[in-house]
Amino acid sequence: MPTAHWYTHPPARSWVCPPAPRDAAAFHAALPGYAPSPLRELPSLAVELGVRRVFVKDESSRLGLPAFKILGASWAIHRALAEAPGERLVTATDGNHGRAVARTARLLGLAAHVFVPDAVHPAATAAIEAEGARVTRVFGPYDDAVRDAAEEAGRAPGAVLIQDTALPGYTRIPGWITEGYGTLFGEIDAQLRALGAEPAGLVAVPVGVGSLAQAAVTHYRVPRDAPPPSLLGVEPDTAACVLTSLTAGRPTTVPTGATVMAGLNCGTPSGAAWPVLRDGLDTAVAVTDADSIRAARDLAALGVSSGPCGAATLAGARAAFSAAERRAALAEHADRTVVLLSTEGAEANPHAPNSH
Missing domain, CATH: 3.40.50.1100 (Rossmann fold)
Structure with missing residues (x-):
């Protein structure tokens, strides 16, 4: 259990890093069956959260598998x-x-x-x-x-x-894995432009050891024309190793327990991800199983298949936008375009929300 369920460090939005290699995107585009995963706009969630637009990056079918991995x-x-x-x-x-x-x-x-x-x-x-x-x-x-x-x-x-x-x-192969995840964020940028939307103002990312969040930071913290978004890391409250590490200011291992967010049930941040998250991740939140299950049910009702790990980002966004002091800690433009990464479909995780 983390010492706190919310972390914020707005100066991280001004931190910049070199662009990550983009070779993986061309590799993925050449794979049989490749297509960008859908970016689905959900206006009812925008109304609920009090923001202009909400999009869900739907990874329920990625190259024949029900997750982004x-x-x-x-x-x-x-x-x-x-x-x-x-x-x-x-x-x-x-x-x-x-x-x-x-x-x-x-x-x-x-x-x-x-x-x-x-x-x-x-x-x-x-x-x-x-x-x-x-x-x-x-x-x-x-x-x-x-x-x-x-x-x-x-x-x-x-x-x-x-x-x-x-x-x-052992860092090279984890680094290549993180590079591969960058394809997802390049797709989001192109899809938002095609939909006539403003660039992302807040991107919510599920966090296990932190590799996907690392990819988010290295994508959005490069020098860019658009104002930098808030990046919200979301973890189970029973396995919040990154949030706990950010709060402590050093890599910290936490005991883990049972959670429906099985893919996020990790006790130690990745050594390669940690310095990037420390310097470039400006917000993090821990959510409960009940909140994740509710979010998965709500997404299913809106036509998005999402397992508890993917739906955790909706639970995290609800936590971030529910309190005035938390909203104030986000980027000024965070409420214009919110992107939630739903990293797995319901098929990926047998802890289906309707079974609880």
Whole structure:
């Protein structure tokens, strides 16, 4: 449990970083079945939140999978195998990343070995196995699964670790995964322009170890013509490692518990993401399972399939816009164009909102 459920540091909006490499976007565009995921406008949410426009980036069907993770996994695997061909891909996952690695391995004719913490629902594990991967269940939290995957890759000949958590001495592949996520934000910019909308004033991002949020920061904190948006990181209140770290001013590991936001159930920030989030993430909030479940139900009623991890951003936006002091801490133009990243469809997470 974090010491506080809200963090704000407005000076982060003036921090700038070099542009991230854009090679991944062309790679993704050349993949069979590629298309930008939909950016759906939901006027009723704009009325509820008291903002001009709300858009949801709907990742419920991305290259044949019900989550965004294949953007990072496919690009990192492409880069890694180009430098050092391997026969087997190894990773740890809370669900969606492991399935993306397993799918990419199957398409390339490679074996995959995926380590899964015991909190992951058996249906999510079965989906990974259905991709042809070997699954090892770890009787511990996500951090333990990451450790076991790294140890297995280190001792197995021909194995390549494809992990989205940067570890000491292991940063290049997590960096490529983060680069792959950048495709999503480039799509958002183009889609907002095509819809005649103003640039994003607030972007809400689900946070696990922080790699997707890192991609958001490196996309929106480059020098740009438009005023910088507020970037809102959203975590479960039972696993808010980034919010707790931001509040403490240093990377902090937190104990994790059960949560319907299984893909965000991470206790330690990625080492590569941490300095970027520390300097460039201006707001963060922790939300409850009940708030996430309600948000998933509300999105479903509006025609957007979203699992609890994806719907967490709506719960976070509600928390951010519900209090005057919180609204005042956001960018002045945050209430013009709000973008919520719904990073998974309901199919990705068996903890369906209607089952609670």
